[in-house]
Amino acid sequence: SVGSRSVLRAVVVEKNGNQPDFAVDLNATNFDAVLRDTPATYAIVEFFAHWCPACRNYKPHYEKVARLFNGPEAVHPGIILMTRVDCASKINTELCDRFSVGHYPMLFWGAPPKFVSAGPKPKLDKNEILGIDDGRTADRLLNWINKQLGRHVTPFSYGLEDEKFENEHLQSNVSDPGQIVRAVYDVEEATSTAFDIISAHKMINSETRASLIKFLQLLVAHHPSRRCRKGSSEFLVNFDELYPSDMLADKKQETIIANGKGTLGNFQICGKEVPRGYWMFCRGSRNDTRGFSCGLWVLLHSLSVRVEDGESQMAFSASCEFIHSFFICEECRQHFHDMCSSVSSPFNKTRDFVLWLWSAHNKVNERLMKEETSLGTGDPKFPKVIWPSKQLCPSCYLSQSQERNGTSQIDWDRDEVFKFLSSYYGKMLVTVYNGKGLEDGGTDKAVADDLTVSTNALVVPVGAALAIAVASCAFGALACFWRSRQKNRKYFHQPHYFKNI
Numbered sequence: 001s002v003g004s005r006s007v008l009r010a011v012v013v014e015k016n017g018n019q020p021d022f023a024v025d026l027n028a029t030n031f032d033a034v035l036r037d038t039p040a041t042y043a044i045v046e047f048f049a050h051w052c053p054a055c056r057n058y059k060p061h062y063e064k065v066a067r068l069f070n071g072p073e074a075v076h077p078g079i080i081l082m083t084r085v086d087c088a089s090k091i092n093t094e095l096c097d098r099f100s101v102g103h104y105p106m107l108f109w110g111a112p113p114k115f116v117s118a119g120p121k122p123k124l125d126k127n128e129i130l131g132i133d134d135g136r137t138a139d140r141l142l143n144w145i146n147k148q149l150g151r152h153v154t155p156f157s158y159g160l161e162d163e164k165f166e167n168e169h170l171q172s173n174v175s176d177p178g179q180i181v182r183a184v185y186d187v188e189e190a191t192s193t194a195f196d197i198i199s200a201h202k203m204i205n206s207e208t209r210a211s212l213i214k215f216l217q218l219l220v221a222h223h224p225s226r227r228c229r230k231g232s233s234e235f236l237v238n239f240d241e242l243y244p245s246d247m248l249a250d251k252k253q254e255t256i257i258a259n260g261k262g263t264l265g266n267f268q269i270c271g272k273e274v275p276r277g278y279w280m281f282c283r284g285s286r287n288d289t290r291g292f293s294c295g296l297w298v299l300l301h302s303l304s305v306r307v308e309d310g311e312s313q314m315a316f317s318a319s320c321e322f323i324h325s326f327f328i329c330e331e332c333r334q335h336f337h338d339m340c341s342s343v344s345s346p347f348n349k350t351r352d353f354v355l356w357l358w359s360a361h362n363k364v365n366e367r368l369m370k371e372e373t374s375l376g377t378g379d380p381k382f383p384k385v386i387w388p389s390k391q392l393c394p395s396c397y398l399s400q401s402q403e404r405n406g407t408s409q410i411d412w413d414r415d416e417v418f419k420f421l422s423s424y425y426g427k428m429l430v431t432v433y434n435g436k437g438l439e440d441g442g443t444d445k446a447v448a449d450d451l452t453v454s455t456n457a458l459v460v461p462v463g464a465a466l467a468i469a470v471a472s473c474a475f476g477a478l479a480c481f482w483r484s485r486q487k488n489r490k491y492f493h494q495p496h497y498f499k500n501i
């Protein structure tokens with residue numbers, strides 16, 4: 001079987017003391033399929049010949065760069081798929097001819113689908129597929145890539161020494177400051193995944209409709225990612241036509257869909273590049289330990305620090321209702337609902353809402369800390385902690401004392417905590433974000449634009465056509481996972497937290 005073959009290969013590789021290859025070997029039989037299916041935004045194809053000595057010498061250089069982008073241990077996953085094709089293999093003759101390979105090694109760059117749709121004679125021009133003219137060493141190749149992605153300015157540029165930011169040696173609370181700058185991509189992924197789940201489970205009905213509209217309003221004005229704001233506004237603009245309240249009141253969603261409405265279907269709230277099927281800030285060291293639920297928390301925190309004082313009650317109730325209606329983890333939604341319901345007076349300051357959410361999250365952490373320790377279900381690299389740690393925010397701590405039962409009692413400086421959260425989930429979260437995606441060039445100006453726009457009011461889209469894309473495999477797996485755990489779930493009536501205020 002393939003499994004045993006790969007095991008054998010791993011053993012052989014180890015025996016020879018060689019590193020496994022990071023670049024993916026392609027040939028005429030899998031070229032189109034691999035490039036069509038990759039979630040990466042760009043691909044590099046190296047055409048080489050196994051008999052060519054220069055190619056053999058070039059391989060370690062190419063591999064050094066591929067280590068950064070390819071495979072489960074990639075430092076910068078999902079951006080570039082690095083591949084190679086052996087033109088000396090007969091099966092690839094036609095493929096190499098298609099790309100007019102005239103010397104070895106020859107490198108091409110482009111969006112993966114462009115390689116597939118390139119036809120018998122690909123357009124080797126600036127808009128389609130580019131020849132890489134200066135990639136003779138690992139350094140030069142990475143420089144070329146950095147320039148191509150607009151990342152030639154530090155601290156945005158990729159470096160050969162970059163290490164996976166999921167820090168293997170430190171606990172999450174220590175490595176957080178380095179990671180949060182990338183968390184906006186997980187916020188995009190979580191937003192997208194949440195809407196995919198809503199769609200797959202047909203969760204929009206007369207009871208949940210108002211909550212979704214309210215949450216969408218919050219996303220349109222305050223989502224830290226421009227493309228999620230844009231997608232949310234497109235959805236909101238079309239909401240009434242897609243999910244008419246009169247039809248939802250007395251008909252099932254299936255009927256609406258049959259009538260050509262309710263086509264959230266494959267709509268991608270943050271654009272068709274998201275979800276990408278991986279997590280950066282929320283990447284666990286084990287499968288299924290972090291990911292979506294972590295991303296959802298970061299989304300809620302990042303929204304909370306962006307609202308104005310006057311919006312804080314609306315943001316609170318929108319978040320509570322969204323979790324209650326659409327987070328299909330029964331225990332999570334129920335506990336969160338209890339915490340929401342125990343709030344006795346409405347919020348009229350951003351600060352109060354931000355601190356409430358922080359404290360609610362810490363209550364969950366405290367409960368899970370015990371559970372995960374006794375059951376061994378937590379992620380060993382990311383144990384639950386009362387957050388932020390003293391290392392992360394020394395000024396947040398007035399004092400900390402150890403109780404007899406081993407728990408610690410913290411006296412927080414709440415003004416400092418608010419300051420810290422505002423900066424952490426505000427500016428820091430979007431530090432390296434460019435509003436278009438990882439790959440489109442992280443210029444200072446784009447970052448600044450994005451920060452400004454995210455606190456301004458609604459962005460009305462010009463063309464409100466919904467983007468249709470195929471839901472990702474990652475989502476499929478996730479939805480199945482949730483579905484299998486929540487088979488008997490009943491939808492509850494909508495809660496209204498101070499709905500008349």
Ligand SMILES: Cc1cc2nc3c(=O)[nH]c(=O)nc-3n(C[C@H](O)[C@H](O)[C@H](O)COP(=O)(O)OP(=O)(O)OC[C@H]3O[C@@H](n4cnc5c(N)ncnc54)[C@H](O)[C@@H]3O)c2cc1C
Nearest residue numbers: 289290293294296297331332335336358361362364382387
């Ligand atoms: C609304 C909600 C309710 C949930 N309720 C439950 C539940 O009842 N039972 C259950 O098993 N799981 C629950 N979960 C999932 C659980 O809280 C974690 O999300 C999951 O276990 C993954 O944990 P994590 O290590 O990625 O960190 P998470 O707790 O997901 O936190 C993500 C990141 O937020 C930061 N953070 C941590 N604490 C705080 C804080 N207090 N304030 C601000 N930022 C913080 C840290 O950087 C952390 O890495 C819930 C999730 C959500 C979104």
